[in-house]
Amino acid sequence: MSSLLKTISVAKLGKTVFANDDSLSILHDISFDIESGESVAIIGASGSGKSTLLSLLAGLDTPTEGEVCLMGQSLNILDEDGRAKLRSLHTGFVFQSFQLLPHLNALENVMLPAEILGLDLASTRIQAQYWLDKVGLSHRLQHFPKTLSGGEQQRVALARAFISKPAILFADEPTGSLDEASGSRVIELLFELNRECNSTLVLVTHDPALAAQCSRQFQLQAGRLV
């Protein structure tokens, strides 16, 4: 039954922002469906609207036209708390800038999403150790982000994104701040963890080689799908 549901469904999505008495149209008339288990790359020049689209898909931002449905649920009829709840139940997010909390160590950063969901602390700790081991950081559990390399920080962010076994994993230029070797390792892990969790992957990237690893590519040009 759930296989009939589109994991992500986007209809006539648009985003216009208003600044200094002026309006700027960032996205226009975007429609597509993504099915469970697909991997999709969103590509396009800098400024073409990729990050804005990803934020709308994840319910981190709200559209000015159209609608996004996640797991059959329209985001338009949810308030901010409702969207946050849907996000924490079904999605993980990996950012270019890692977005780890500086005052929490690696283990605590990874535990945080499960703690927010109110899951049992002891089993959350075991799960966090499991995912940090998966990304090759079992020897860095007590390290704070500033004492980790960029590649290591992004691997902590991957463990944090996957601890809740998300139905959908969003990643915005996950290798954009990394050197080539750490970037390749992060991508390898991203696809590996994605397979293990059977997650649907939606990835923003500049990297043609990375985009080619996805089952579909959406190209944005000046806010439109081409």
Ligand SMILES: Nc1ncnc2c1ncn2[C@@H]1O[C@H](COP(=O)(O)OP(=O)(O)O)[C@@H](O)[C@H]1O
């Ligand atoms: N809140 C905002 N206010 C004004 N302009 C914005 C805002 N968010 C994005 N933009 C503009 O919209 C365009 C698309 O941005 P973005 O989605 O970040 O592009 P990309 O991720 O493809 O580089 C850019 O020109 C950016 O400057």
Ligand SMILES: [Mg+2]
């Ligand atoms: Mg961007």
